Each structure stands twice: as C-alpha cells, then as structure tokens.
Amino acid sequence: MKFVLLNFSILLCLVSCVESQNKHLTYQNIVILSDLSSRIDNKPPKDIEEIQKIILYFKNECVKPGQKIGDKSSISFSTFSAKLAVKIDINEIKVLSDKQEFINSTGKYADSGLDKKLEDFDYKVKEVYANARNQGLDLISILIDKLEKEPIVKQDTFVIDGIDTTFIKYDNKIYIFTDGYLEYLNKAVNKQFYFGIPEIEKIRTYCKKNNVNIAKALQDNPSLCLPPYKGKKNEFVNLHILETHERDKNEKLQTYKYPTGQRDNEILEAVWRKWAKESGFKGLTWYKY
Numbered sequence: 001m002k003f004v005l006l007n008f009s010i011l012l013c014l015v016s017c018v019e020s021q022n023k024h025l026t027y028q029n030i031v032i033l034s035d036l037s038s039r040i041d042n043k044p045p046k047d048i049e050e051i052q053k054i055i056l057y058f059k060n061e062c063v064k065p066g067q068k069i070g071d072k073s074s075i076s077f078s079t080f081s082a083k084l085a086v087k088i089d090i091n092e093i094k095v096l097s098d099k100q101e102f103i104n105s106t107g108k109y110a111d112s113g114l115d116k117k118l119e120d121f122d123y124k125v126k127e128v129y130a131n132a133r134n135q136g137l138d139l140i141s142i143l144i145d146k147l148e149k150e151p152i153v154k155q156d157t158f159v160i161d162g163i164d165t166t167f168i169k170y171d172n173k174i175y176i177f178t179d180g181y182l183e184y185l186n187k188a189v190n191k192q193f194y195f196g197i198p199e200i201e202k203i204r205t206y207c208k209k210n211n212v213n214i215a216k217a218l219q220d221n222p223s224l225c226l227p228p229y230k231g232k233k234n235e236f237v238n239l240h241i242l243e244t245h246e247r248d249k250n251e252k253l254q255t256y257k258y259p260t261g262q263r264d265n266e267i268l269e270a271v272w273r274k275w276a277k278e279s280g281f282k283g284l285t286w287y288k289y
Contacts, residue, residue, distance in 0.1 A: 035137055059114065072091040085124055136184045144229055178241065181195070243288070
C-alpha cells in the first residue's frame, strides 16, 4: 500500500511539473466587396484610395513582414455580381520556412512573395474598377448568398500538440463599398431588402408627424425597417460600410436639403445598423465622404 501511494505521489509531482502551454492567436480575414454602381461616376473616386489603405493595413498590421512568424491572415476582393477576383491567403502555405520566405519576399519567393502578390492585388482592383459597372443590385440578398454559399468567412479552430493547445481565432472583416442606398431593378418582383428614396422619405415623414428621432421611429414602427436575416455565419462577421454619401447634399454650395437628424445618410446608417444588430452580426462600422 505504501508503495502504491509513493508511486501515486511521484506521478502527481511529474504531472504538476509538466503544465500545458496553451496559446490564443488571432488572425485577420479581410473581405472587400464593391457594388461598382453608378456612384463611381457620380462622385469623386475614393474607393481605390481606401482599398489601398486596407491593403497596407493587411501588410503592416496583420502579416508584419520581418516581425511576425507563422501568420494565417488573408485578404480578398470581389464585386457583388461576380465570384472572387483576387485573394491572398497566407495560411495556404503550410511549411513554416516557405511561409516566412513568402511573407518576407526572400529566398525562392524573392520575386513572387507577398510584395509581388500585393502589387498584383492592387492592379486587379484597379482593373476591375476600370472595366466593370453594376447598377441596381440587391446588395443585401447577394451578401446573404455570399455568406452562406461562398467560403469567405473563417471560423475559429484549434490545434492540439500533446498536452498543448493552440486556439486560433479569425477576425472576419467584410468591407462593403456602396453609397448606402439599397435600390435594385426588380423591386416589383421582390422588395424585401429594397431601401431607397421612397423608404427614406417614409421615415422622414414619420419623424416629423410624430415628433420623434430616427431611432425612435424605427423602434416604434418595424414596417419602416429592413427585415432581419439571422444567417449562421453572421455572428463571426464585422461589417464595414464604406464611402457612403448623401444625394441630398449640394456639393457645390456645401449645403443640405434637410436639417441634421433628417438627412439621407443618417437615416440609412440607422436602418443598416438596426438590420445588422437584429441579424446577429458581430458589429457594424459606418463611413461616409
């Protein structure tokens, strides 16, 4: 009995000396989607400039050549009307030494590493913007389809090595370049996610009639809102709506048709935010000119 207890005590000491070395790592999955609508020709072109900022963020803040080892981040670009146009996924390179040469653009990747791929990425974006236009797309329906049917969202995972576990988390950021208006050509067939000037005016009228702000109007009258859609992958996604603008703004005079609290962009942002929250998205960030 003493011998058994002694062995058990020794075993406990050994186990206590070998502690698991669990790690928690976070990588970025950046998805850029552009509507390429008529807004491109109606407003000063800022999309490409903003996309270049995202590319630099991917390189300098996510992958960090020369500083970081074993990155698994990715960046992709496509239009709403087409499949993937260009993508860089660091995790596709499994051998660590090869991955680092690719990231640092050294060794066998001196002329075909990350630097070259980012140049190609930027070129492809400019090429698509120069040659494609898509007017009247049902952006919300297409976004839902892309989330459900295309592998654009990465989900958290883990890797076990003996008693050690590495927990891998992906920060999915979807950047949507659009003016914020949700107008499309087949409204007569399906107006589920249609939200344009008539819908904006309904909210504006409701606010004036009932002496309430936009948030209160949307809370009190669900018919003024977009219907939520709780997709299975929404909870993993942060939406970024970029470069929206207001048609009710006179660019030449720098004046607005409506006062603060009733402007198009304010109404659109409130509607998008409510839809994203009720649809279960992780978050939504709104940008405008």
